Amino acid sequence: MRYEAPATAKAAAKLLLGAKGSAKILAGGTDLLVQLRSGMKPPGLVVDIKHIAAMSGIKKERGGFRIGAAVPSAVMGENKGLGKAWPGVVEATGLIGSTQIQGRATMAGNLCNASPAADSVPALAAAGAVARIAGPGKRRDIPAEKIATGPGKTSLKKGELVESIFLPKRPPRSGDAYLRFIPRTEMDIAAASAGVNLTLDRKGVCTAARVALGAVGPRVILSAKAAKALIGTRLEDSALEGFAAACSAAATPIDDKRGTKEFKTHVAGVLARRAAVIAYERAGGKP
Template identity: 45%
Template sequence: MEYRQPLTLAEALRLLRDAVAPVRLLAGGTDLIPLMREVSSRPATLIDLKSIAELSELSLHADGSAVIGAALPAIKVTGNQALQRLWPGVVESIAMMGSRQIQSRATLGGNICHGSPAADTVPALIAAGARCRICSIQGERMVPVNEVITSPGKTCLRQGEILVSVHLPPRPPRSADAYLRITPRQKMDVAVAGVAINLILADDSVVERCTVALGAVAPVAFAVPEVSEIMTGNVIDEAMVARLQRAIRQACRPIDDLRGTAEYRTHVAGVLAVRAFKQTLQRALERKP
């Protein structure tokens, strides 16, 4: 196996274009290294992205938007207090990527590109309306996070492309997000169900826009457009919350496995949705103009 450690994005893209296949990109390696213990999963070329400054930056802007480098260690994201205030749900999801030791290596880009149906960060990013900057020798494109993972373990990235950064949109007043999940064990386990909510209020009691995304209850994480139809422009009351819960359960398409039955996943997704909505609402009310 040939190991390469480029110092710039341009160098990495050239190496990726010219490398002997199969090629794997190393960001944090917390998913890749265990896979490489199997002979069948060992690449001919391993390109380490950790030394590329552009992939390890975190920038916040006055309008509340943010850019998170795909190879930035998770612990540097969760430790940023300004980002926590603006995007608490996104930060919560990143904080669930294993132990502190794992988070010192694990990256947001790696969590997305691994393509797990139960990846914690993906529902939170979908709800947030985040986009991924994907680059190749030919140029770059911006892809919504909900279009990046196409099936379990598969992404839309083409040959020669690298996920460079994740872009969060501007954050208006009276808005917030939250991410909740349930696992068989309290920590460091794969989600049985995960729910992310991003809420923007028109005033203290009327929803301007609400996006809900689910993880671990279908082959890929996905947004639930029915929720937006139920909530947008309407007054928040118990009837609305009940409709939200029903819509979430109807949208679930889970499987039975060792961590939980399809029936259980569907039920708890509805419970988590109500809890996440109430938490997001409280946060949004605290962010008044």
């Protein structure tokens, strides 16, 4: 296993492209080292991206935020502006693992690990986040939810890596929230999760919504039907009931050690509903 710590994204892409056997990107390492430990065949090359300046900071850009792929969750949590604009995304990323994990784990890593239960992904999908991909050719931007294509699989080609994630400028009266269900209070993988991102008009009526469900399908589920159940409403009880039902209907979970299909389906609706109420309040809506 060769270890390289290049200084630029270009150099990283070149290393990845030139790798003979398998190559892995090391950001926070909180997934990679666990996989190595659990008997994964060691990759021929590990590319540490933490020495790449362009990937190591949070920048304001066009009224939004560009978050480098090597930025650990803890640093995101300490950025006040980011937390104010996108509390749901910051909270989602802040839920990944313990304080110790937070010191290392990155949002981009969470995205590229492509776990169906990744905490930051539903929040990113709901936020309409855009991943910037560096590679041998030109940089390209794709919606965050298009990165993972299935458990452990991504749409990235050989030599490509996520360089940053962009969270766009928010219209006024917008709010987002993310909730997950775990059996404990911490240190668990979501059995079901939901990210909700809303914009309201002056009267508190929802004019735009994005709703994403996690851990209830092979990849994040962005549900237009669920979003539609919120648009045009003030999130009255009846609207929320329809919304929760739409979320449960959109969920396609499996039975596993983290819960039964029935349980996850039900809880996806419960959490989405609760997240919607938080997002609504954050957008300035009065419940």
